[in-house]
Amino acid sequence: MNIKSILLLGFISFSIFSFGMDKPAINKNDESSVSVLDFGAIGNGIVDDSGAFQKAILYCILNKKTLYVPKTSKSYNLNKTIRVNLSKGEKIKIISNQAAITPKITDISTAYKLTSFKEHIFISIGRKINSIHTIENPEENYGTEISISGLIIDGKNQKNVEQVTSYDNDIYIGAQLIAERVKLTDCVFRNIHGYGVRIHEVSDSEIKHCEFINVGGRGGTAFVNTADFDAFGDAIYHAKVNANANIIIDDCVFVGKKQNKKRSRSAITFEFSLFPYNVNLKNLDIEGYAKCLHVEETAATLFQIENVKMKDFNFGIANVLNDKTVMYLDNCILEVGFNDGNDAGDALAFLNYRSAAKIYVNRSTLNFNGRRNAYQSAVGLIKVKNSIINGNNTNFFFADGSTSFSQCRFISFGGSQMSFMSLNPKGLYLIEDSIFKGVPISAIKGHNVKLEIKRSR
Numbered sequence: 001m002n003i004k005s006i007l008l009l010g011f012i013s014f015s016i017f018s019f020g021m022d023k024p025a026i027n028k029n030d031e032s033s034v035s036v037l038d039f040g041a042i043g044n045g046i047v048d049d050s051g052a053f054q055k056a057i058l059y060c061i062l063n064k065k066t067l068y069v070p071k072t073s074k075s076y077n078l079n080k081t082i083r084v085n086l087s088k089g090e091k092i093k094i095i096s097n098q099a100a101i102t103p104k105i106t107d108i109s110t111a112y113k114l115t116s117f118k119e120h121i122f123i124s125i126g127r128k129i130n131s132i133h134t135i136e137n138p139e140e141n142y143g144t145e146i147s148i149s150g151l152i153i154d155g156k157n158q159k160n161v162e163q164v165t166s167y168d169n170d171i172y173i174g175a176q177l178i179a180e181r182v183k184l185t186d187c188v189f190r191n192i193h194g195y196g197v198r199i200h201e202v203s204d205s206e207i208k209h210c211e212f213i214n215v216g217g218r219g220g221t222a223f224v225n226t227a228d229f230d231a232f233g234d235a236i237y238h239a240k241v242n243a244n245a246n247i248i249i250d251d252c253v254f255v256g257k258k259q260n261k262k263r264s265r266s267a268i269t270f271e272f273s274l275f276p277y278n279v280n281l282k283n284l285d286i287e288g289y290a291k292c293l294h295v296e297e298t299a300a301t302l303f304q305i306e307n308v309k310m311k312d313f314n315f316g317i318a319n320v321l322n323d324k325t326v327m328y329l330d331n332c333i334l335e336v337g338f339n340d341g342n343d344a345g346d347a348l349a350f351l352n353y354r355s356a357a358k359i360y361v362n363r364s365t366l367n368f369n370g371r372r373n374a375y376q377s378a379v380g381l382i383k384v385k386n387s388i389i390n391g392n393n394t395n396f397f398f399a400d401g402s403t404s405f406s407q408c409r410f411i412s413f414g415g416s417q418m419s420f421m422s423l424n425p426k427g428l429y430l431i432e433d434s435i436f437k438g439v440p441i442s443a444i445k446g447h448n449v450k451l452e453i454k455r456s457r
Helices: 003-019 050-063
Strands: 033-035 066-069 082-084 091-096 118-125 145-149 152-154 170-178 181-185 188-200 204-208 211-216 234-239 246-256 264-271 277-296 301-320 326-330 333-336 348-353 358-362 365-368 375-377 381-385 388-390 397-399 403-406 409-411 428-432 435-437 450-454
Touching: 033 050, 050 066, 050 082, 050 091, 211 234, 211 264, 234 246, 246 264, 333 348, 348 375
Parallel strands: 033 066, 066 091, 082 118, 091 145, 118 170, 145 181, 152 188, 170 188, 181 204, 188 211, 188 234, 204 246, 211 246, 234 264, 246 277, 264 277, 277 301, 301 326, 301 333, 301 348, 326 358, 333 365, 358 381, 365 388, 375 397, 381 403, 388 409, 403 428, 409 435, 428 450
Antiparallel strands: none
8 A cells, every 4th residue: 555545544534533523423223213413413512503403303203203412522502492392192202321402592482481581491392382371272282292311401601690680681491391291311400590491281290310400590680579589490390280190200419509698499399280199209319499399389289208308498398378288208308407588587397388288207307407496387297207306406496386296306406495386376286205315305395385295205
């Protein structure tokens, strides 16, 4: 082989290697899937890939294919919202090996306007709805499915203000999904000032092995403050859940976005649902949110909450305007510290505001390490069993409820002030088969409430 041939072969090899670095090989033997690269996506973090994603998703829906988004050495850039409609019976499945999407979006969403702020949605799939209050034809959503796995959605390139001051400010939504069945697996949502994912009108929602890091925010405009400080800022948001739906959130991590030392609104929120449904929350780590779990609707919901850790919050669980919700906590840890100042009163493990929701706690730890003489509202707290209540020698007390404690350990709880009180003289606190450590049982006092301590020491 002459020298020219050798040089030419070397150049060809170098070119293939250099220009193919950001385009991993696609499995052509898998006829059920296509790559977004086949539709012109580059994934170099510079070129606008939104058109390629739009065409690829539409193609996969019409041809019943799975869309593969391969990881590149950079990221996929979106300059426009990916907005795709789903009609009755249509499905889309998107898979990836941890490819990153880093949008630079300025267009305003028209898919589903939830707040009064300027909403910019990265990926929006599902039928168009004009308002959360709009009454739509439910048949349009029958048989629709959205499945996304392995994607990283990073809002680091989006501009946002440090403090929200008006409705002209921008907020962002990582994904807005409207379908009867939604499944998210092994996805990461990070650096998003607004919402991680919003899910609407779902019958089966499954979110597993996902991370929500530096996601959220909280409305603080002069307009919002007069009526509702909770304008936006959730990691996972469900609205208008269908009757008898099943929601599963398992093995996920949540770290709220902090602004001016204020926590984001909520890690997990349910709103505007009218019919009963079931929620299973398992193996979750949540921190940095004003509310770790926020339920505000009239639906009669059943929550099974297992192995969930909550810390750095104003309220661990907040029930608002929901009288028929029932929650069962098992093997959970709630680290109650200090309120960040955005909400009135003390930081609380549980808050029932204009709500008669019922809460049952088993095999869990309630660690109250806030200010001295702080209280835990016991409204709706029905039974606490086999659990640890740590007062941390702050004379923390339970207030305004009727609760039974069975086989519990009270550590450094009570003191010179009251331990239980109620504005309702009919309230009853029953403690049985429990142990008090750090404070003698004689120091446990009740005020304006019936207090019974049985077989405890």
